[in-house]
């Protein structure tokens with residue numbers, strides 16, 4: 001009998017497939033298409049303390065084997081999320097992850113506190129809506145803070161330290177491939193008592209409208225994701241897994257069961273799937289089925305048999 005279950009920072013995932021932040025909303029729209037409780041988990045759209053309108057102009061563009069996005073963290077703000085989305089999240093049976101963004105350290109910390117206090121209040125009433133925080137220090141599409149915090153290890157250390165002190169929820173830090181030293185960044189997160197790291201976010205990239213002779217994006221650069229980045233993402237996940245003891249959520253360009261197996265063999269505890277949700281709205285459901293089929297064909301009962309086997 002094939003067992004797909006995994007665990008990370010004390011949270012159980014019924015399978016290793018987690019929907020990546022910014023590609024799955026808060027799960028409501030996809031929930032109308034298939035039963036999202038089949039998934040291992042979901043990371044909601046990046047949230048900031050205050051609502052954000054996001055970037056003007058073109059927000060997404062297709063590239064060879066991937067896409068560019070410049071959404072700019074459009075989101076309803078943490079208070080609205082807790083009020084309007086969490087009653088539905090309470091009813092879900094999968095690992096529910098809040099992706100926390102911010103423009104200043106104070107904003108990150110205040111956001112983490114709000115989420116933490118809300119979780120404590122619900123727990124007293126025997127309810128849970130959020131299982132984990134994914135601290136996003138790596139968004140390339142916001143001007144202040146955002147990726148700036150995810151590039152230099154010393155600056156990131158302060159954010160991780162202060163957010164860690166502000167919450168008792170399991171904390172995973174999402175790393176940028178644009179970091180000066182992504183392995184050093186992961187080691188720092190472990191030193192600062194993060195429960196895990198997730199990687200990678202998008203690569204800072206560009207597309208030019210040659211007729212207008214300007215960037216396609218108002219924000220000049222945009223984030224590259226999808227199959228085009230998978231080999232680099234896999235290399236980075238492997239390097240980070242070699243360097244830290246905390247669990248790793250691996251992502252970047254996953255679009256089939258074999259891709260998931262590669263990330264697990266590189267050492268990932270679970271994986272996240274982003275851009276592929278736009279190619280196949282039922283990607284999550286399909287990948288779970290395909291992974292189970294692959295495992296039984298190979299005679300593998302649990303993912304521990306192949307995790308980090310390289």
Ligand SMILES: Cc1cc2nc3c(=O)[nH]c(=O)nc-3n(C[C@H](O)[C@H](O)[C@H](O)COP(=O)(O)O)c2cc1C
Pocket residue numbers: 020021022023045046047067069071073099136139174200201202224225226227229251252253254272273274275276
């Ligand atoms: C349209 C779009 C929006 C995204 N928004 C967020 C976000 O709000 N927070 C975040 O941490 N990552 C965000 N990401 C990055 C993804 O979660 C993921 O790290 C990245 O796309 C690589 O995985 P993929 O190649 O499977 O898409 C976004 C990606 C896309 C394509």
